[in-house]
Amino acid sequence: MDISNYKGVLVFVEQRRGEIQNVSLELLGKGRKIADELGVSLIAAIPGYKINNSSNLLVAYGADKVVIMDHEDLETYTTEPYTQVMTEIIEREKPEVVLFGATSIGRDLAPRVSARLGTGLTADCTSLDISEDRLLMMTRPAFGGNIMATIVCPDHRPQMSTVRPGVMTKMERDPSRTGDVVQMPVSLEKNPMCVEVLKFEQVMEAKQDIQDAKILVSGGRGIGSKENFEVLYDLSDTIGGMVSASRAAVDSGWLDPSHQVGQTGKTVRPDLYFACGISGAIQHVAGMEEAELIIAINKDKGSKIFEVADLGVVGDVHKILPLVTEEIKKINASKKVTD
Numbered sequence: 001m002d003i004s005n006y007k008g009v010l011v012f013v014e015q016r017r018g019e020i021q022n023v024s025l026e027l028l029g030k031g032r033k034i035a036d037e038l039g040v041s042l043i044a045a046i047p048g049y050k051i052n053n054s055s056n057l058l059v060a061y062g063a064d065k066v067v068i069m070d071h072e073d074l075e076t077y078t079t080e081p082y083t084q085v086m087t088e089i090i091e092r093e094k095p096e097v098v099l100f101g102a103t104s105i106g107r108d109l110a111p112r113v114s115a116r117l118g119t120g121l122t123a124d125c126t127s128l129d130i131s132e133d134r135l136l137m138m139t140r141p142a143f144g145g146n147i148m149a150t151i152v153c154p155d156h157r158p159q160m161s162t163v164r165p166g167v168m169t170k171m172e173r174d175p176s177r178t179g180d181v182v183q184m185p186v187s188l189e190k191n192p193m194c195v196e197v198l199k200f201e202q203v204m205e206a207k208q209d210i211q212d213a214k215i216l217v218s219g220g221r222g223i224g225s226k227e228n229f230e231v232l233y234d235l236s237d238t239i240g241g242m243v244s245a246s247r248a249a250v251d252s253g254w255l256d257p258s259h260q261v262g263q264t265g266k267t268v269r270p271d272l273y274f275a276c277g278i279s280g281a282i283q284h285v286a287g288m289e290e291a292e293l294i295i296a297i298n299k300d301k302g303s304k305i306f307e308v309a310d311l312g313v314v315g316d317v318h319k320i321l322p323l324v325t326e327e328i329k330k331i332n333a334s335k336k337v338t339d
Helices: 022-038 052-060 079-093 104-117 227-239 247-251 317-338
Strands: 009-012 042-048 065-070 097-101 121-125 127-130 136-142 147-151 159-163 180-183 215-219 242-245 272-276 293-298 311-314
Touching: 009 022, 009 079, 009 104, 022 042, 022 097, 022 127, 022 159, 042 052, 042 079, 052 065, 065 079, 079 104, 097 104, 104 121, 104 159, 121 136, 136 159, 215 227, 227 242, 227 272, 227 317, 242 247, 293 317
Parallel strands: 009 042, 009 097, 042 065, 065 180, 097 159, 121 159, 215 242, 215 272, 272 293, 293 311
Antiparallel strands: 127 136, 136 147
C-alpha cells in the first residue's frame, strides 16, 4: 500500500433522528488538533436523511469540509447501508486518520468499515497523539485495564480508531468559521442479508446522564452497603450533583450500571468529583481522571486514588461526608439570610 496517497483526518458524525451526538463534536475537537499538527484538512462525514441543516454546526465545531450522504435508507442506522457509504467516502477522500465514537453505532460500524478497507482498528481509545514520524498513537486500556497500551498502524491506511465518549474535549463553537459543504451521491447496493427496520421506539430517560453532570459524588466498595449510599445522596442533593459509583459498587447491586464510572462504565469530566471509599484501580481512574477537581476520601492512606486526587482526606467517609454536608447547608442558609 502506498500510504503517501493518504492525507487528511475524517470524523464519522453520528446522528440519531437528525440530532448530532455529542461524541461527534468531541471528535471534531480532537480531529482539529490532529489535523493542525499534521498540516491537513478535517473532514466531517455525516450519513442520514434530510440532514442538510447540520453542516453549519459541524463547520463551527472545527470541520474544514462537510460531506453529506443523504438517503432515506440512512435515516435510521442499519449496518450494511452505513458500511457502504462510509467505505465509499473513505475510498474517495483517502484520509490518513479516521475517527469513530465508541458508541453502540460506532462499535458496530467501525470494524466492518476497517475490514472492507483492509486496514486496522484500535477500539475504545482514551488518548490520541501524533508521533514524530506522523503516526497516530492510539492509547487504550489493555489486559482488563491493568496497563495502557499505545498502538500504531505504520503500514496501512487509514489509521482508524473508536474513541470513548467524554474523553475528548469539544472546541469552542465558532460561528464565523467557513468550510466546504459537499453532497455525495448515494447509491446503495441491496443486500439480501440486510436488516430491515420495522419500527423505532425511543426510550426517554427520566434521569440526567452522569456524563452531563458538573458535580459527581461517587462511591466504591468502601461505602459498605446500598443503604450507606444515603450519605452520598445527602451531599449530592445539597451541592446539586449526582451520585455515581465504581464497578465494585455496581456489581454489588448498590447502584444501577448506568451510573458506573470507569473503563467498563462511562467516562466523565465533571467540574468536581468526590471519590468516596474508592481504591483507585486503573479501570476506575481511566473514567474520571480528567475531572477538573478530584476530592478523595478513604481510610487507607496508601490508596492509589490519592495519586490522582487534588485533595485527599484520610478517614471514615461515613463520618466525614455528613460533616461536609452539614457545613455546606449552613453556608447555603447564611447566603439565603444575606440575600
